[in-house]
Amino acid sequence: MSASVRDTSTNRQNVRVALIGDYNPNITAHKAIPLALQLAQQSMQVPLAFQWVATADIKETIFEAFDGIWCTPGSPYQSEEGVLSAIQYARLRALPFLGSCAGFQYALIEYARNELNWANAAHAETALASNNPIVSPLECALE
Numbered sequence: 001m002s003a004s005v006r007d008t009s010t011n012r013q014n015v016r017v018a019l020i021g022d023y024n025p026n027i028t029a030h031k032a033i034p035l036a037l038q039l040a041q042q043s044m045q046v047p048l049a050f051q052w053v054a055t056a057d058i059k060e061t062i063f064e065a066f067d068g069i070w071c072t073p074g075s076p077y078q079s080e081e082g083v084l085s086a087i088q089y090a091r092l093r094a095l096p097f098l099g100s101c102a103g104f105q106y107a108l109i110e111y112a113r114n115e116l117n118w119a120n121a122a123h124a125e126t127a128l129a130s131n132n133p134i135v136s137p138l139e140c141a142l143e
Helices: 028-044 060-065 080-092 102-114
Strands: 005-007 012-020 048-053 068-071 097-099 133-135
Touching: 012 060, 012 080, 028 048, 060 080, 068 080, 068 102, 080 097, 080 102, 097 102, 102 133
Parallel strands: 012 048, 012 068, 068 097
Antiparallel strands: 005 012
């Protein structure tokens, strides 16, 4: 199933973006992302839709309905495995992917684990005892 649907009246393509993360209205970035997408839509003049996908709800087939994935800030995620599977899905299918803040950090972890075969690659914020923390704890406020 493709989420890209040609709008014959404008000859424009509708674009659907999956926002991977555990939406929290208290996180400034989560409030700003829909505004950023709205500005992009206005600038590109392409119909754009987005849907928040909680990391605990991730199933591989859900991404068949999307044209791209934005892995949003807001770690720790409820499901590390969920977010890593979404990132891997995008990488293996060359699906457009944007990882901002924690999303980029977890993209590094996914790549290290699955392409470099570093099975123990971890984030120091969530795996304190890891012997291979490839992302250090960061000082960033997302409020």
